[in-house]
Amino acid sequence: MNAIMDKPILGGTASAKQPLVIIRDLNVAFVTRDRTVHAVNGVDLDVGAGEVLCILGESGSGKSVTMRALMRLLPRFARVSGRIEVAGQDVMAMEERGLQRFRGGDVAMIFQEPMLALDPVFTVGRQIAEAVQRHEGASRSAGMARALELLELVQIPSAKRRLDAYPHELSGGLRQRAMIAVALACKPKLLLADEPTTALDATVQIQVLLLLRQLQEQMGMGVIFVTHDLGVAGEIADKVAVMYAGRVVEEGPVGALMAGPLHPYPRGLLGATVHGNMRGQKLTTIPGAPPSLETLPTACAFAPRCAEAEPACQTTLPEARRPVPGRMARCLKVAAG
Amino acid sequence: MTLSLSPAEDRGGPAQPLLLLKDLKKHFPIKGGLFGKTVATVRAVDGVSFAVQKGETLGIVGESGCGKSTTARLLMQLISLDAGEMVFDGEGVGEKTAGGLALKDYRRQVQMVFQDSYASLNPRLPIEDSLAFAPKVHGVSDAEARSRARELLAAVGLAPGIYARRYPHELSGGQRQRVNIARALALQPRLVLLDEPVSALDKSVEAQVLNLLVELKERFGLTYVFISHDLNVVQYLSDRVLVMYLGQVVEQGPVDAIYDRPAHPYTRALLASRPSMDPAKRRTEAPLTGDPPNPINPPSGCRFRTRCPFAELVCETQAPAAAQLGGGHEAACHMARPGSGHSQAARVAA
Numbered sequence: 001m002n003a004i005m006d007k008p009i010l011g012g013t014a015s016a017k018q019p020l021v022i023i024r025d026l027n028v029a030f031v032t033r034d035r036t037v038h039a040v041n042g043v044d045l046d047v048g049a050g051e052v053l054c055i056l057g058e059s060g061s062g063k064s065v066t067m068r069a070l071m072r073l074l075p076r077f078a079r080v081s082g083r084i085e086v087a088g089q090d091v092m093a094m095e096e097r098g099l100q101r102f103r104g105g106d107v108a109m110i111f112q113e114p115m116l117a118l119d120p121v122f123t124v125g126r127q128i129a130e131a132v133q134r135h136e137g138a139s140r141s142a143g144m145a146r147a148l149e150l151l152e153l154v155q156i157p158s159a160k161r162r163l164d165a166y167p168h169e170l171s172g173g174l175r176q177r178a179m180i181a182v183a184l185a186c187k188p189k190l191l192l193a194d195e196p197t198t199a200l201d202a203t204v205q206i207q208v209l210l211l212l213r214q215l216q217e218q219m220g221m222g223v224i225f226v227t228h229d230l231g232v233a234g235e236i237a238d239k240v241a242v243m244y245a246g247r248v249v250e251e252g253p254v255g256a257l258m259a260g261p262l263h264p265y266p267r268g269l270l271g272a273t274v275h276g277n278m279r280g281q282k283l284t285t286i287p288g289a290p291p292s293l294e295t296l297p298t299a300c301a302f303a304p305r306c307a308e309a310e311p312a313c314q315t316t317l318p319e320a321r322r323p324v325p326g327r328m329a330r331c332l333k334v335a336a337g
Numbered sequence: 338m339t340l341s342l343s344p345a346e347d348r349g350g351p352a353q354p355l356l357l358l359k360d361l362k363k364h365f366p367i368k369g370g371l372f373g374k375t376v377a378t379v380r381a382v383d384g385v386s387f388a389v390q391k392g393e394t395l396g397i398v399g400e401s402g403c404g405k406s407t408t409a410r411l412l413m414q415l416i417s418l419d420a421g422e423m424v425f426d427g428e429g430v431g432e433k434t435a436g437g438l439a440l441k442d443y444r445r446q447v448q449m450v451f452q453d454s455y456a457s458l459n460p461r462l463p464i465e466d467s468l469a470f471a472p473k474v475h476g477v478s479d480a481e482a483r484s485r486a487r488e489l490l491a492a493v494g495l496a497p498g499i500y501a502r503r504y505p506h507e508l509s510g511g512q513r514q515r516v517n518i519a520r521a522l523a524l525q526p527r528l529v530l531l532d533e534p535v536s537a538l539d540k541s542v543e544a545q546v547l548n549l550l551v552e553l554k555e556r557f558g559l560t561y562v563f564i565s566h567d568l569n570v571v572q573y574l575s576d577r578v579l580v581m582y583l584g585q586v587v588e589q590g591p592v593d594a595i596y597d598r599p600a601h602p603y604t605r606a607l608l609a610s611r612p613s614m615d616p617a618k619r620r621t622e623a624p625l626t627g628d629p630p631n632p633i634n635p636p637s638g639c640r641f642r643t644r645c646p647f648a649e650l651v652c653e654t655q656a657p658a659a660a661q662l663g664g665g666h667e668a669a670c671h672m673a674r675p676g677s678g679h680s681q682a683a684r685v686a687a
Contacts, residue, residue, distance in 0.1 A: 058539035058540065059539055157627075172628060173628040174628065201400035201401055201566065201628070201629065202400065202566060202568065202607055202610040202611065203606055203607060203610045203623070203624065203625040204400075204628055205610065205612070206610040206612065206620065206623050206624065207623040207625075207626065209612065210620065210621070210622070228539065228540065229612070230540070231611065231612030231613065232612050234612060234613055234615060234616050234619075235612040235613065235616075235619060235620075255615075255616045255617065258614055258616065268541060269540055269541060270614075272540050272544035273540050273569075273614075274544075274547070274567075274569040274570050274572075274573045275569050275614055276569075277572065278572075278573050279573055279592070282548055282551075283544040283547055283573075284544070285541060285544040285545045285548060286544075287545075289511065289542070
């Protein structure tokens with residue numbers, strides 16, 4: 001067993017009841033001189049320790065912005081409000097020093113494009129060692145030793161040789177693994193993954209998904225995984241939150257949600273996704289396009305595209321309804337629980 | 338509707354393949370060193386042969402670097418062939434001799450839709466002008482080309498009154514891809530090459546564009562070559578499927594044969610790599626390890642042998658020839674050919 005695995009998870013015992021991540025009424029608006037875009041409008045999310053939450057949504061639904069808000073990575077002109085807690089710490093109140101410890105220490109992030117996320121002028125080994133040295137005050141040689149362990153952990157073949165490789169010398173799949181190794185360097189409690197397998201080939205994508213699931217189970221991390229691919233969500237998630245126009249419109253355990261979504265938007269999304277043998281059948285589509293978010297929606301944002309919309313949908317903002325424990329949908333047609 | 342640009346006639350009859358490709362090769366030299374000498378060669382397309390029948394949709398699948406996009410560019414003659422032969426409806430493409438088809442006439446009958454909907458439209462032209470451009474090059478009057486452009490916009494579901502004068506940046510990704518499809522149809526082609534046309538689109542928009550492609554094919558009697566890495570979409574659209582790996586065709590055949598009875602271990606791995614939407618059917622082991630090798634120095638013999646769980650000595654020494662499995666289904670694997678010397682050859686064939 002790898003030495004990293006044997007380290008106890010800090011605060012791992014206390015988190016059984018208390019969720020690892022608590023997001024309440026998160027709002028993000030990007031304000032420029034020309035216009036204001038309401039990217040995230042009142043998002044509530046919980047992630048338990050050791051739980052994988054998939055945020056599913058199309059481009060512009062606010063899924064990546066939610067992740068960046070969690071890391072406090074949004075630009076200055078973004079107006080952020082709401083409550084974000086990670087492992088009992090108030091993220092919104094953190095000062096610059098606290099944030100430096102928090103990012104990479106408690107929370108790490110992996111991205112879609114590893115070539116842009118890794119520094120091209122340093123070797124993979126140095127980039128991992130740097131994180132360890134900074135966060136744990138380890139020596140340079142201890143950092144490199146840890147880097148080697150991590151490369152082995154993410155199953156990079158001939159890891160010792162790859163320690164001295166620059167990012168451009170690695171193939172796409174190995175680069176993605178190297179980025180995961182950087183993210184895991186300080187054993188974060190929460191891993192944020194922003195479409196990390198979207199740019200990979202099919203045979204490599206499944207390898208990386210399996211690796212992430214295996215690492216998550218071994219290390220007991222909480223993971224928030226952003227994707228637009230229903231198949232990827234089915235492969236990795238415990239819980240799925242579907243976002244539309246800056247709101248979570250449905251949330252529930254992955255099996256139940258995939259088998260029978262409550263909200264018409266995920267239902268439409270499932271119908272529009274080609275799977276299995278659907279030759280000759282006309283695909284059900286969701287007509288139209290997502291709304292512009294320049295004005296804050298005051299009614300159900302999906303109503304203009306919804307086949308089941310009623311007059312009330314055009315005027316009321318649907319509140320969260322929980323017909324079954326553990327499931328939530330924001331739709332007037334779902335029975336209140 | 339009178340048009341000076343009439344659709345091209347069918348010359349060879351229904352049995353003649355619309356496009357026949359024989360042993361296509363395209364190698365890209367890598368220059369380096371002091372005097373720009375060729376230091377290595379990327380064998381992007383290395384001996385690819387296939388036929389596109391009239392009225393069918395041929396799906397081409399494969400991972401990055403397998404040569405599927407280079408094949409598309411060769412088909413379009415955007416890059417020149419190093420070796421090989423292309424026959425379009427019985428006529429040699431680009432041949433100067435009698436019976437040959439001049440490139441300009443060939444390109445009128447073969448059009449392409451690219452993945453990046455924004456990069457493939459001129460940002461300074463309203464979309465109506467983009468659509469009218471090619472017909473004008475081919476001698477259609479301005480007024481006629483414009484009225485045709487508006488008809489095409491309506492055909493792809495964009496109201497001409499609203500969209501004709503818009504610029505590409507004023508459209509969404511899905512709308513731009515509709516414009517690209519309309520432009521490809523402006524010359525009344527017989528064959529349309531679709532290179533990852535829906536990969537950059539969101540799922541709900543993807544379904545709209547796929548439905549549109551099916552509808553247009555019916556309406557205009559088109560033949561499609563559909564290139565994608567999304568196996569589900571290829572299965573949905575295609576009549577026949579071609580699987581490529583490192584510049585070569587490893588398996589081809591009718592869509593049901595490929596998806597239900599894949600004969601090549603690479604095809605099997607590719608199909609098994611699709612994420613399942615059902616969390617109860619999660620995989621615990623990846624079908625393949627590692628990334629596709631670099632096409633600069635492809636492995637000897639069978640190019641898939643470095644990742645193949647069944648590789649034996651014969652795979653290293655001999656490149657497998659295509660084995661016929663009946664019904665036009667063929668696979669380039671020693672295991673599919675009885676007597677090839679592979680220990681499992683007989684079993685798979687039986």
